[in-house]
Amino acid sequence: MAAPMELFCWAGGWGLPSVDPDCLAVLTYARFTGAPLKVHKVTNPWRSPAGCLPALKTKEEGVLSQMHQIITHLRKQKYNADYDLSARQGADTLAFVSLLEEKLLPVLIHTFWVDAKNYVEHTRKWYAEAIPFPLNFFLPNRMHKQHLERLQLIWGESCLEDEEELEKEMYREARECLTLLSQRLGDQKFFFGDSPASLDAFVFSHLAPLLKAKLPNGKLQQHLKSLQNLCDFCSSILSLYFPWDGGDAPSSAPKTSASEGTESEEEPYKRRNQILSVLVGLAAMIGYAFLSGIVSIQRGPPGAAGPRPIAMEEEEEEEE
Template identity: 80%
Template sequence: MAAPMELFCWAGGWGLPSVDPDCLAVLTYARFTGAPLKVHRVTSPWRSPSGHLPALRTRDEGIISKPQQIITHLRKQKYNADYDLSATQSADTLAFVSLLEEKLLPVLIHTFWVDAKNYVEHTRKWYAETIPFPLNFFLPNAMHKRHLERLQLIWGDDYMEDEEKLEKELYREARECLTLLSQRLGSQKFFFGDSPASLDALVFSRLAPLLKAKLPNGKLQQHLKSLQNLCNYCTSILSLYFPWDGGEPLTGVPRAAGTDGSEAEEDPHKRRKQLLSVLVGLVAMLGYAFLSGIVSIQRGSVGPAGRQPVTLEEEEEEEEE
């Protein structure tokens, strides 16, 4: 029997199997199609073979890191959620994907990563508590910077000229996008009837984090919660396709092999990789501290007090299904 494809994605939280929308889209599409994936839920992109999440390790094409390319690869392997769609439905899929990327995604990035209250009290807090020490000191800030640059690239030069006015307009368009999705879904189980398609995986991956996160500033979240059919849609997909891994946060105790019908992978180099991650992270953190002036070296006598040993703890464990 051929070895299964391996998917590396961000760990779960907020009642979701993964907190990252791109990872959630790939996970959901795989569940829709029954693709045989060995899933590694990790708490640092350094645990990924590509250094990015999500990442799919395949036997024939190596490592694939972009979500759409991962889904395309699954289709090539005969796991196609859009196989039965008509030409009109395929055209509708392209139109709604474009709408989501243009009108909704930028506002979701702003909601989680740019809005100061949400970022400090929710997003950064979760990642800082989940990412292992010492990476949690600088990875959340690096992710924040990357998302800010991505948002500025999407919004263009207008973002810097009148940020408040632009945000107001874009949040209005995002609310209209949610309303349009609600009207298109209606009372159906999925967007094209009783069977899920790739559009459902994308919509769910965008809406579920917004619905489940406990955001202190939930302007867009409140509008989503007022659209009951979209809320029921997200809840239904979670219960149907993720009934046993609803995103409980990882603990310091690894699960026993086979506790959820899966195999636990024994990586002989795992401990070495962990130590290397800690050492590289520690060097990067110390380098940042010296460059920023937080720490400086001064010549002088050393006091009699003995130094306390520094201990490193790693509470993150891989979860696989």
């Protein structure tokens, strides 16, 4: 039997199998199609063979690190959730996926990574607690910067002109997008009837984090919670396809073995990435010590013989 494909994705939290929308989309699509994946849920992207998450290790195409590339590969392997869709339904899928990426994704990035209260009290707090030491000192900030850059690419130069007005417009369009999704879903179980398709995976991966996260500032979250059919849609997918995979495993559940698709302790990149983590962590702490003045190099007067030791300086911060 051929070795299963290996998927590396962010670990679960907030009652979800993964906290990252792209990872959640891939996981959900794989559950819909029954694709045989060996899933490694990690809290350190350097444990992925691509250095980022999600990443799919395949025999045919090596390592794939983009959500759309991973789903396309699963389709090539005959795990196609859209196989029974008509041409019209396929066109609707493309239109709604484009709508999600254009109208809803920017607001999700803003809600979790730009809104100061949400970022400090929720997003950064979760990642800082989940990511292992010493990476938790700088990886959340690095991710924050990457999301800001991604949002600027989506917004373009207009984000620098009138940020407050742009934010209002962005949230208004996101609310309209949610309302449109609610109207399209109606009383159906899934968007195209009783069987899930890729559109259901994409919508779920965008809505579930917004629905389940305990955000201190939940402007868009409140609108989502007012759309009962979308809330039921997310709850149904969680209960049907992730019954005991909601981030915090039940205490009575036995530890799953690697052959059953969970993270293996013998994961081939573990030792390499542990060494990298320690080296980068030490470099970051030493760099911080020099930049902050905790550590400095004392230079002796001209003609002094021999090297001088590094002096440790202690400074008291004054309260303003």
